[in-house]
Amino acid sequence: MRHRQYHQALLIALCLLPGLCVGAIADSAPPAGLISNFRLQHGESKVRIDATLNRIAHEQAAAMAARDVLDHGVLGPFSSRVAPAGSRRSAENIAYCDDSFPKTLDQWVTSREHRSNLLMHDATRVGIASARSAKTGRTYWAMVIAAEPIKKAKQTTAKLSHARDEACPVKIGSDICLY
Numbered sequence: 001m002r003h004r005q006y007h008q009a010l011l012i013a014l015c016l017l018p019g020l021c022v023g024a025i026a027d028s029a030p031p032a033g034l035i036s037n038f039r040l041q042h043g044e045s046k047v048r049i050d051a052t053l054n055r056i057a058h059e060q061a062a063a064m065a066a067r068d069v070l071d072h073g074v075l076g077p078f079s080s081r082v083a084p085a086g087s088r089r090s091a092e093n094i095a096y097c098d099d100s101f102p103k104t105l106d107q108w109v110t111s112r113e114h115r116s117n118l119l120m121h122d123a124t125r126v127g128i129a130s131a132r133s134a135k136t137g138r139t140y141w142a143m144v145i146a147a148e149p150i151k152k153a154k155q156t157t158a159k160l161s162h163a164r165d166e167a168c169p170v171k172i173g174s175d176i177c178l179y
Contacts, residue, residue: 031101031128035118035143038109044119052085053127053144060094060142065131070096070140085125086149091117093143101128104141122147 029037036046060081063074072078072094082090093114095104108114127144 029102031105031143032126034102034105035126035128035145038105038118039123042119044121045124047123047126047145050085050125050127050146053125053146054129055127056081056085057092057127057142057144058129058131060092060144061129061131061140064094064096064140064142065133065138068133068135068138070094082144082146085144085146087125087146088150089120089122090144090146091120093117093141093145095141096138099130099139101130101141104130108143117143117145120145120147124148 032047032049040046060072060075064070067074072092075081078090078092082092093108095107098104098107105118108118123145125146125148128142130139130141132139
């Protein structure tokens with residue numbers, strides 16, 4: 001609980017002190033492009049917008065705005081919420097205070113845990129959303145980043161296995177091939 005309060009206080013302080021925001025990120029670039037540029041600068045691959053991750057991020061941002069609370073668990077455990085994305089690896093960043101995604105990204109970049117999520121190795125997909133609290137006017141942000149779905153990896157393995165089977169002139173059982 002103390003970690004969450006500290007986390008919220010840190011984000012509020014960052015919002016109130018814009019001089020702490022780092023980096024000059026153009027407001028006109030799309031969020032996935034900004035994240036990809038940051039990742040490329042640090043030796044990681046680009047990410048693309050994913051509809052499932054966008055939906056998950058939107059649901060999280062909307063729930064936080066509706067309850068006016070910054071909380072990863074507002075809709076339940078992250079692992080349950082991200083399950084439809086089908087990834088082995090995924091992470092979530094949340095924030096509130098700024099209407100601008102570039103400034104929100106700057107906040108995440110200056111936080112060790114959020115930065116680590118942005119630079120997740122093998123991430124290829126991202127979902128980003130924001131929602132405004134009717135009560136306070138705060139803008140809540142959610143970003144979900146993930147690797148490719150597990151299904152695609154299994155399909156690729158199955159295709160390679162099938163290709164190997166077709167290349168075998170004489171097959172004994174399922175594991176022995178005579179050339």
